[in-house]
Amino acid sequence: DRWCLWCMTVRNTLCKRTIIAYCIFFFTVLLIWKYHEKSIKIEEEEDTLKQIISLSSLTTTHRTTTRIHENQKQTNPITFIEPNRLDYWLKNNSKTLGINLTAILTPKRRGKYLVYVCHENCGGWGDRLRGIMSLFMLSLMLDRNFRIEITHPCNLTHILRPNLYNWEQPIDGLVVVDPITHRRRFNLTRKMLITAPNGRKEVLTNVSQILHNNRSIDSIWSEDVLYWATNKDYFYQLSNNIFYRKKFKSYGIITKYNIKLEILFPLFYAILFR
Secondary structure: OHHHHHHHHHHHHHHHHHHHHHHHHHHHHHHHHHHHHHHHHHHHHHHHHHHHHHHHHHHHHHHHHHHHHHHHHHHOOOOOOOOOHHHHHHHHOOOOOOOOHHHHHOOOOOOOEEEEEEOOOOOOHHHHHHHHHHHHHHHHHHOOEEEEEEOOOOOHHHOOOEOOOOOOOOOOOOEEEOOOOOOEEEOOOEEEEEEOOOOOHHHHHHHHHHHHHOOOHHHHOOOOEEEEEEOOOOHHHHHOOHHHHHHHHHOOOOOHHHOOHHHHHHHHHHHHEO
């Protein structure tokens, strides 16, 4: 009886300690997460404040420049040249003021590509642009070279040409010729992703979750060339992935609130297309 009583006492004590330990662990994790969210929010507020301060100083300069331009217009209106659309989005728009164009145009990791593809019905041009801009943002995020392959209903290069970013450049080393058999073979690993509206629901959900909160997307899609057919807007998922926040900042995108299709679309369009 004493042995049974002792065992019951020990078991009850262990159960209580286990419950207490679990509670302490849970509250510790909760506090760490709250602190992490707070630190991110403070960091974004500081970055936003820096952007506002720099914007206010540039606004004064811009006003002075505007007056000079107005005087030039009055004195010699024929020789005055309006700034092009890319200069506007880089210098005069508060949302895209600090974008690092050099970092965007710099070639990314050698042998790593993200290709927007459309070889059949992919929706209208607006749908395709939504997918193109999302994948271009993702290529910057994953440090992959971006390409566009649209052949339906005609080749895109018959209508639009690259502007600053050469998205039609062939993929280097994709196919090699065997020196003995003289046969062509693929030299880079490839993967095809389809997230069109008619795709499987579980695939669409899985892709959105990966983009939203995965810390190492390249470990999931590790292939050299990712071919992707989509007309989805993934800017929300990309902006909320806290593990790639520093990567966005390297391109001059200070806060997640500026990672939106309606904000970056004009700039990206000017970079990609003439």
